Amino acid sequence: xxxxxxxxxxxxxxxxxxxxxxxxxxxxxxxxxxxxxxxxxxxxxxxxxxxxxxxxxxxxxxxxxxxxxxxxxxxxxxxxxxxxxxxxxxxxxxxxxxxxxxxxxxxxxxxxxxxxxxxxxxxxxxxxxxxxxxxxxxxxxxxxxx
Amino acid sequence: xxxxxxxxxxxxxxxxxxxxxxxxxxxxxxxxxxxxxxxxxxxxxxxxxxxxxxxxxxxxxxxxxxxxxxxxxxxxxxxxxxxxxxxxxxxxxxxxxxxxxxxxxxxxxxxxxxxxxxxxxxxxxxxxxxxxxxxxxxxxxxxxxxxxxxxxxxxxxxxxxxxxxxxxxxxxxxxxxxxxxxxxxxxxxxxxxxxxxxxxxxxxxxxxxxxxxxxxxxxxxxxxxxxxxxxxxxxxxxxxxxxxxxxxxxxxxxxxxxxxxxxxxxxxxxxxxxxxxxxxxxxxxxxxx
Numbered sequence: 546x547x548x549x550x551x552x553x554x555x556x557x558x559x560x561x562x563x564x565x566x567x568x569x570x571x572x573x574x575x576x577x578x579x580x581x582x583x584x585x586x587x588x589x590x591x592x593x594x595x596x597x598x599x600x601x602x603x604x605x606x607x608x609x610x611x612x613x614x615x616x617x618x619x620x621x622x623x624x625x626x627x628x629x630x631x632x633x634x635x636x637x638x639x640x641x642x643x644x645x646x647x648x649x650x651x652x653x654x655x656x657x658x659x660x661x662x663x664x665x666x667x668x669x670x671x672x673x674x675x676x677x678x679x680x681x682x683x684x685x686x687x688x689x690x691x
Numbered sequence: 692x693x694x695x696x697x698x699x700x701x702x703x704x705x706x707x708x709x710x711x712x713x714x715x716x717x718x719x720x721x722x723x724x725x726x727x728x729x730x731x732x733x734x735x736x737x738x739x740x741x742x743x744x745x746x747x748x749x750x751x752x753x754x755x756x757x758x759x760x761x762x763x764x765x766x767x768x769x770x771x772x773x774x775x776x777x778x779x780x781x782x783x784x785x786x787x788x789x790x791x792x793x794x795x796x797x798x799x800x801x802x803x804x805x806x807x808x809x810x811x812x813x814x815x816x817x818x819x820x821x822x823x824x825x826x827x828x829x830x831x832x833x834x835x836x837x838x839x840x841x842x843x844x845x846x847x848x849x850x851x852x853x854x855x856x857x858x859x860x861x862x863x864x865x866x867x868x869x870x871x872x873x874x875x876x877x878x879x880x881x882x883x884x885x886x887x888x889x890x891x892x893x894x895x896x897x898x899x900x901x902x903x904x905x906x907x908x909x910x911x912x913x914x915x916x917x918x919x920x921x922x923x924x925x926x927x928x929x930x931x932x933x934x935x936x937x938x939x940x941x942x943x944x945x946x947x948x949x950x951x952x953x954x955x956x957x958x959x960x961x962x963x964x965x966x967x968x969x970x971x972x973x974x975x976x977x978x979x980x
Contacts, residue, residue, distance in 0.1 A: 551743070552743040576729045579730055579731070584740070
């Protein structure tokens, strides 16, 4: 187990969520769930982040923002799509301005189902993503990734 | 102090200060979590963070930040080496100020809005903290008639008896030096802040790790300066430093949303009332209480 697994810092971006999933993400930071136990910090800064947590479906207005934030996160990095909207566009998928799930713009490593997600599911999703992050770091250390 | 103990002190500082500094911040984070009825991260968490940052991709907003952050780390370490080898207090204070200039340059070099506003507010922080550090050196000179740490340490009467006001002012500035308050300057581990992470917003990976380690060094330097007030009574000194640090964490949790304007006003008032008045009294009546 390397330090990548022990110190995952999160960047949370609301693509166009109804705020339901966002409230649950903040709930995970409260004393009841306390994600800092796992060394997780909500950084709010792409330059410091390892895990990109995205809620909501992506639309024509913000797909550039999403791509830009993803590009600013230094390797190794993973993306977690939180909630059904981030996974597939959810009930908004047929709207004229919605591009669909965030996987249409950036590569996704873990999906957390739910509408809205439960904090327990969210934490489990992030922990799964940490496993992927660990593999990516091993690759990165060996010069495999960019 | 002879040459051997001076070199010994310097080497001990260079190797032990990051370990001790990291542990202090680990305990700090657990303590903060417990005060918020959370469990908190492992005590070794700051070391995991540094190791992770060291393995990240090297991405720069501006490549020159490598030089500036290295300069920050080296100058902070230099300042500590002077302090722990029994050197000149004035040199310690000026090296610290120069080190902060390098950090500010790193933030300005990124040429990003959050970094620049962060750097400007950090500059305000330096403006507030520097007078107290200078008055500290002046106060020690007036009481012990020496700027040299080795001679200050050899006194049997603790300087706190003559310099209680300067000590209180240094304690007030500690909150700034530990990067806890004000929250719109601080780059601490609080959740979302107005300026994201202030000066370190655009730094990532190894450059961020260097700034973090420099911060550990600086914490040890400031705590050592607090200890210096109790030269001649080392056990009391260590106890005072521990109590002050605990009070600092407690205050941080009680008043997590102090702004920079409030900080400038309150700290300058404290500096004038306690530190300047203290030194004026010594100047008029002499250093013996």
